[in-house]
Amino acid sequence: MATDVIMPKMGATMEEGTIVTWFLNKGDYVEEGSPIAEIQTDKIAIEIEAEVSGTLLHTCYEAGETVKVHEVIAYIGEKDELIEDSNSSKKMEVIEQVKEKEQVLPPPSTAENFQKIRRTPAARVLANEHRIDLSEVSGTGPNGRIEKKDVLHFINSKKKITPLASKIAAAENLDIENIAGTGAYQKITKKDLMLPKTSEKSKPLKGMRKVIADRMSQSAFTAPHVTITSEIDMTSCINLRKELLPEIERSTGLRLSFNEILLFATAKTLSKHPNMNASIIDDYIVEHESINIGFAVSVEDGLLVPVVKDANKLGLTELTAACKELGLLAREGKLLPHHLEEGTFTISNLGMYAVDSFTPIINQPQSAILGVGRIVEKPAVINKAIEIRSMMVLSLSFDHRLIDGAPAAAFLTDLKEILENPMKLLL
Amino acid sequence: MQFDLIIIGGGPGGYVAAIRAASIGKKVALIEAADLGGTCLNRGCIPSKTMLKYAELIDGVKKASHWGIEINEMNLSLDKMIERKNSIVTQLKNGVQYLMDKNKIMIFKGTGTLSDDKSVEIEMEAGIQKIAAHQIIIATGSRPVVPKIKGIDQIQYHTTDTIFDMQEIPKSIAIIGGGVIGVEMASVFASLGSAVSIIELNDRIISAEDIDASIILEKALRKKGIKIFKNTEVTAFEDFNHTKKISCMENGEEKTIEVDAVLLAIGRQPNLSVLGSSSIKLKKNHIEVDKYLETSKKGIFAIGDVIGGLQLAHVASAEGLTAVANLEGKKKEMDYSVIPRCIYTQPQIASVGYTEETLKNKGLEYRVEKSEFSSNGKAITMGAAEGFAKLYVDPIYGEILGAVMAGENVTEMISQISSYMTLEGTIDELAEMIQPHPSLSETLMETANSLLGRGIHY
Numbered sequence: 001m002a003t004d005v006i007m008p009k010m011g012a013t014m015e016e017g018t019i020v021t022w023f024l025n026k027g028d029y030v031e032e033g034s035p036i037a038e039i040q041t042d043k044i045a046i047e048i049e050a051e052v053s054g055t056l057l058h059t060c061y062e063a064g065e066t067v068k069v070h071e072v073i074a075y076i077g078e079k080d081e082l083i084e085d086s087n088s089s090k091k092m093e094v095i096e097q098v099k100e101k102e103q104v105l106p107p108p109s110t111a112e113n114f115q116k117i118r119r120t121p122a123a124r125v126l127a128n129e130h131r132i133d134l135s136e137v138s139g140t141g142p143n144g145r146i147e148k149k150d151v152l153h154f155i156n157s158k159k160k161i162t163p164l165a166s167k168i169a170a171a172e173n174l175d176i177e178n179i180a181g182t183g184a185y186q187k188i189t190k191k192d193l194m195l196p197k198t199s200e201k202s203k204p205l206k207g208m209r210k211v212i213a214d215r216m217s218q219s220a221f222t223a224p225h226v227t228i229t230s231e232i233d234m235t236s237c238i239n240l241r242k243e244l245l246p247e248i249e250r251s252t253g254l255r256l257s258f259n260e261i262l263l264f265a266t267a268k269t270l271s272k273h274p275n276m277n278a279s280i281i282d283d284y285i286v287e288h289e290s291i292n293i294g295f296a297v298s299v300e301d302g303l304l305v306p307v308v309k310d311a312n313k314l315g316l317t318e319l320t321a322a323c324k325e326l327g328l329l330a331r332e333g334k335l336l337p338h339h340l341e342e343g344t345f346t347i348s349n350l351g352m353y354a355v356d357s358f359t360p361i362i363n364q365p366q367s368a369i370l371g372v373g374r375i376v377e378k379p380a381v382i383n384k385a386i387e388i389r390s391m392m393v394l395s396l397s398f399d400h401r402l403i404d405g406a407p408a409a410a411f412l413t414d415l416k417e418i419l420e421n422p423m424k425l426l427l
Numbered sequence: 428m429q430f431d432l433i434i435i436g437g438g439p440g441g442y443v444a445a446i447r448a449a450s451i452g453k454k455v456a457l458i459e460a461a462d463l464g465g466t467c468l469n470r471g472c473i474p475s476k477t478m479l480k481y482a483e484l485i486d487g488v489k490k491a492s493h494w495g496i497e498i499n500e501m502n503l504s505l506d507k508m509i510e511r512k513n514s515i516v517t518q519l520k521n522g523v524q525y526l527m528d529k530n531k532i533m534i535f536k537g538t539g540t541l542s543d544d545k546s547v548e549i550e551m552e553a554g555i556q557k558i559a560a561h562q563i564i565i566a567t568g569s570r571p572v573v574p575k576i577k578g579i580d581q582i583q584y585h586t587t588d589t590i591f592d593m594q595e596i597p598k599s600i601a602i603i604g605g606g607v608i609g610v611e612m613a614s615v616f617a618s619l620g621s622a623v624s625i626i627e628l629n630d631r632i633i634s635a636e637d638i639d640a641s642i643i644l645e646k647a648l649r650k651k652g653i654k655i656f657k658n659t660e661v662t663a664f665e666d667f668n669h670t671k672k673i674s675c676m677e678n679g680e681e682k683t684i685e686v687d688a689v690l691l692a693i694g695r696q697p698n699l700s701v702l703g704s705s706s707i708k709l710k711k712n713h714i715e716v717d718k719y720l721e722t723s724k725k726g727i728f729a730i731g732d733v734i735g736g737l738q739l740a741h742v743a744s745a746e747g748l749t750a751v752a753n754l755e756g757k758k759k760e761m762d763y764s765v766i767p768r769c770i771y772t773q774p775q776i777a778s779v780g781y782t783e784e785t786l787k788n789k790g791l792e793y794r795v796e797k798s799e800f801s802s803n804g805k806a807i808t809m810g811a812a813e814g815f816a817k818l819y820v821d822p823i824y825g826e827i828l829g830a831v832m833a834g835e836n837v838t839e840m841i842s843q844i845s846s847y848m849t850l851e852g853t854i855d856e857l858a859e860m861i862q863p864h865p866s867l868s869e870t871l872m873e874t875a876n877s878l879l880g881r882g883i884h885y
Contacts, residue, residue: 163853163855167825168824171824
């Protein structure tokens with residue numbers, strides 16, 4: 001019997017995953033342990049591996065489709081084997097869906113008719129969106145199961161469209177629902193489908209890019225952001241780093257960077273400002289017990305934010321080791337979901353660029369993010385005399401729904417105080 | 428006098444534009460130097476098709492004699508033929524005049540000259556009159572090219588301006604140019620009994636069309652007794668005891684042809700005298716327009732032969748309607764993707780869309796199939812088994828990219844393919860569509876099925 005390949009649940013909060021790419025085509029042979037598909041969760045891209053060796057008999061979803069966890073996404077079995085749908089719980093589910101449907105659609109001629117409708121969840125969602133009775137759609141999947149593409153084809157065949165445009169839409173998997181036809185009586189023509197494809201380079205918004213796009217706009221449009229900045233004299237910190245660097249290098253082989261000093265100082269400051277280490281969850285403001293600080297790492301085509309758990313409990317040596325390891329895993333694409341979860345505060349460091357200050361966007365459901373600018377030598381007034389000092393601007397964005405200006409300013413002032421007098425880190 | 432729109436030229440571009448403009452409420456003036464209907468109606472499409480019908484009948488009578496329908500003596504009266512041609516032209520011209528009156532379009536008979544301020548000076552019999560408008564459409568058309576060949580002014584020659592009013596059928600005629608006009612007129616004169624020679628510079632006649640069309644037509648013309656000299660350049664003309672001596676170089680070899688009459692059919696050139704001192708930009712020898720058919724001067728449009736491109740009456744009319752659609756702001760681009768091209772010889776040649784040469788030049792992927800008329804029942808009953816239908820299609824979606832057909836009635840059949848292209852039907856629908864039996868159109872169904880790998884009769 002064919003083995004189901006299911007959408008794995010990779011973390012407590014994961015409810016669905018998006019299939020980014022299928023590595024295999026239907027009919028390809030796969031060894032146990034070889035990757036079958038790349039899956040994008042809301043946090044990370046991972047590869048699904050085959051649990052058995054065999055032939056990929058059928059894929060239930062196209063790349064780009066989002067699937068609930070534990071749903072079957074493909075079948076592996078003997079070559080030419082027929083897929084049996086003997087899983088009784090799945091049948092129950094089909095019947096349940098039918099009951100759901102009965103409330104919105106005209107009653108079927110016989111109850112039996114309805115029980116025969118086999119469809120993928122994506123097909124059901126699309127059909128509901130377009131108010132389509134699935135009994136009118138013919139399925140092309142195994143055992144006549146209705147798939148998303150069948151529903152798309154059904155929708156496309158209902159709209160006024162030329163035969164040529166219809167073929168192009170089917171071949172390129174285009175949903176023509178929102179395409180305006182320019183032909184007679186708004187008929188969709190080939191030209192209407194070609195319009196978005198100009199000479200400009202375009203690529204689909206998918207995978208990590210899509211996750212970043214969704215999360216950034218969700219944060220920017222829900223949380224009223226306020227950004228405050230403060231200029232820090234980093235001269236003492238530079239000296240501190242010079243003294244500690246050989247010590248830490250000797251014990252760990254790792255070179256201490258300002259990133260770790262900043263993370264260390266931020267963790268210490270956050271422990272005195274629990275209101276900055278908070279989230280809005282279901283209309284409650286939750287101040288987190290742990291101080292888990294994420295730091296943004298730029299990777300190809302996006303960014304990842306690995307999280308240092310309980311950062312306030314780590315010494316600078318441990319913290320350095322933790323940061324370096326997470327950074328390496330991120331760049332090699334080997335981070336696991338737990339590396340990215342449970343952050344309570346984020347630091348985004350653009351100090352390696354010619355950036356002085358910026359307005360970072362909060363990583364929801366956190367409530368604040370610290371933007372770090374470059375360190376630059378500047379004239380500064382020390383005891384009524386002008387001196388050359390190493391200056392750096394910190395930009396703190398906070399969610400004004402739960403944090404007001406004064407507490408945020410107090411936090412930034414305390415952080416400035418610590419960074420300018422790093423001896424206070426010992427207190 | 429002040430108008431909303433002045434159209435200069437009353438051919439198939441100008442008069443059609445005038446009617447459409449009047450119907451949307453414009454006050455329109457139309458300037459025509461000679462006759463309403465222009466070259467098409469007076470010296471082109473209509474007279475030539477009248478003559479070609481005579482040729483078809485003459486050939487039909489000859490053909491029928493082998494089928495048991497014998498007519499002992501066939502007498503030809505050129506006078507009556509020309510008279511009928513003239514009455515057809517008059518009838519159609521009156522029709523255009525009626526439409527002008529009905530749409531209250533003011534007609535000025537004379538030659539117009541344009542100024543940059545959108546005024547036109549008209550030289551009329553009664554004297555010079557000046558009119559002006561907010562917008563202008565130039566539709567002055569074209570005239571036959573007279574090549575600068577040695578001795579050309581020493582001989583009497585014909586162009587399409589004069590050939591349809593000739594007094595007698597020449598014993599022999601040389602037609603310079605084997606393009607559309609050349610092969611059609613060769614057909615006419617061969618049927619009327621003249622000894623016809625075609626002198627063509629290229630290595631094949633109707634060289635703008637598909638090679639298969641050139642081959643089948645050359646074979647048919649030769650069968651009619653027409654001599655065809657290819658790769659041949661005329662070097663001199665000489666008048667020689669009322670005959671005309673034509674010196675040529677055929678494949679680099681000197682040659683002399685003696686004929687009673689000469690017809691120049693090497694092409695047409697835009698009529699640009701209308702531009703006078705205006706600063707409208709030219710491109711090569713024609714008026715340059717943008718895709719909305721506006722010239723370099725805002726508010727002055729140009730259509731038809733005067734802008735170059737395909738010099739066809741139906742293109743001029745389509746351009747006329749497009750120009751009018753753009754009078755109130757540029758809205759409609761001129762679409763040249765589906766333009767049928769017809770040659771009314773026997774066999775007829777008709778094509779639409781891309782030629783194989785264009786497909787290759789554009790680097791487009793395509794598949795091609797051809798069905799012959801020789802296995803089509805209707806074609807055989809008609810004694811018209813010479814012909815084919817050839818389709819070029821996109822290999823992925825089966826979009827029809829181009830078609831070329833040869834044979835009887837193909838100038839009407841081509842519109843099936845034009846319809847498919849315009850409505851974006853594909854080869855699959857053409858293969859499924861039921862054609863009447865027996866009909867020549869069945870060859871289209873066969874070609875479509877062959878392209879899908881399921882032809883029945885091939």
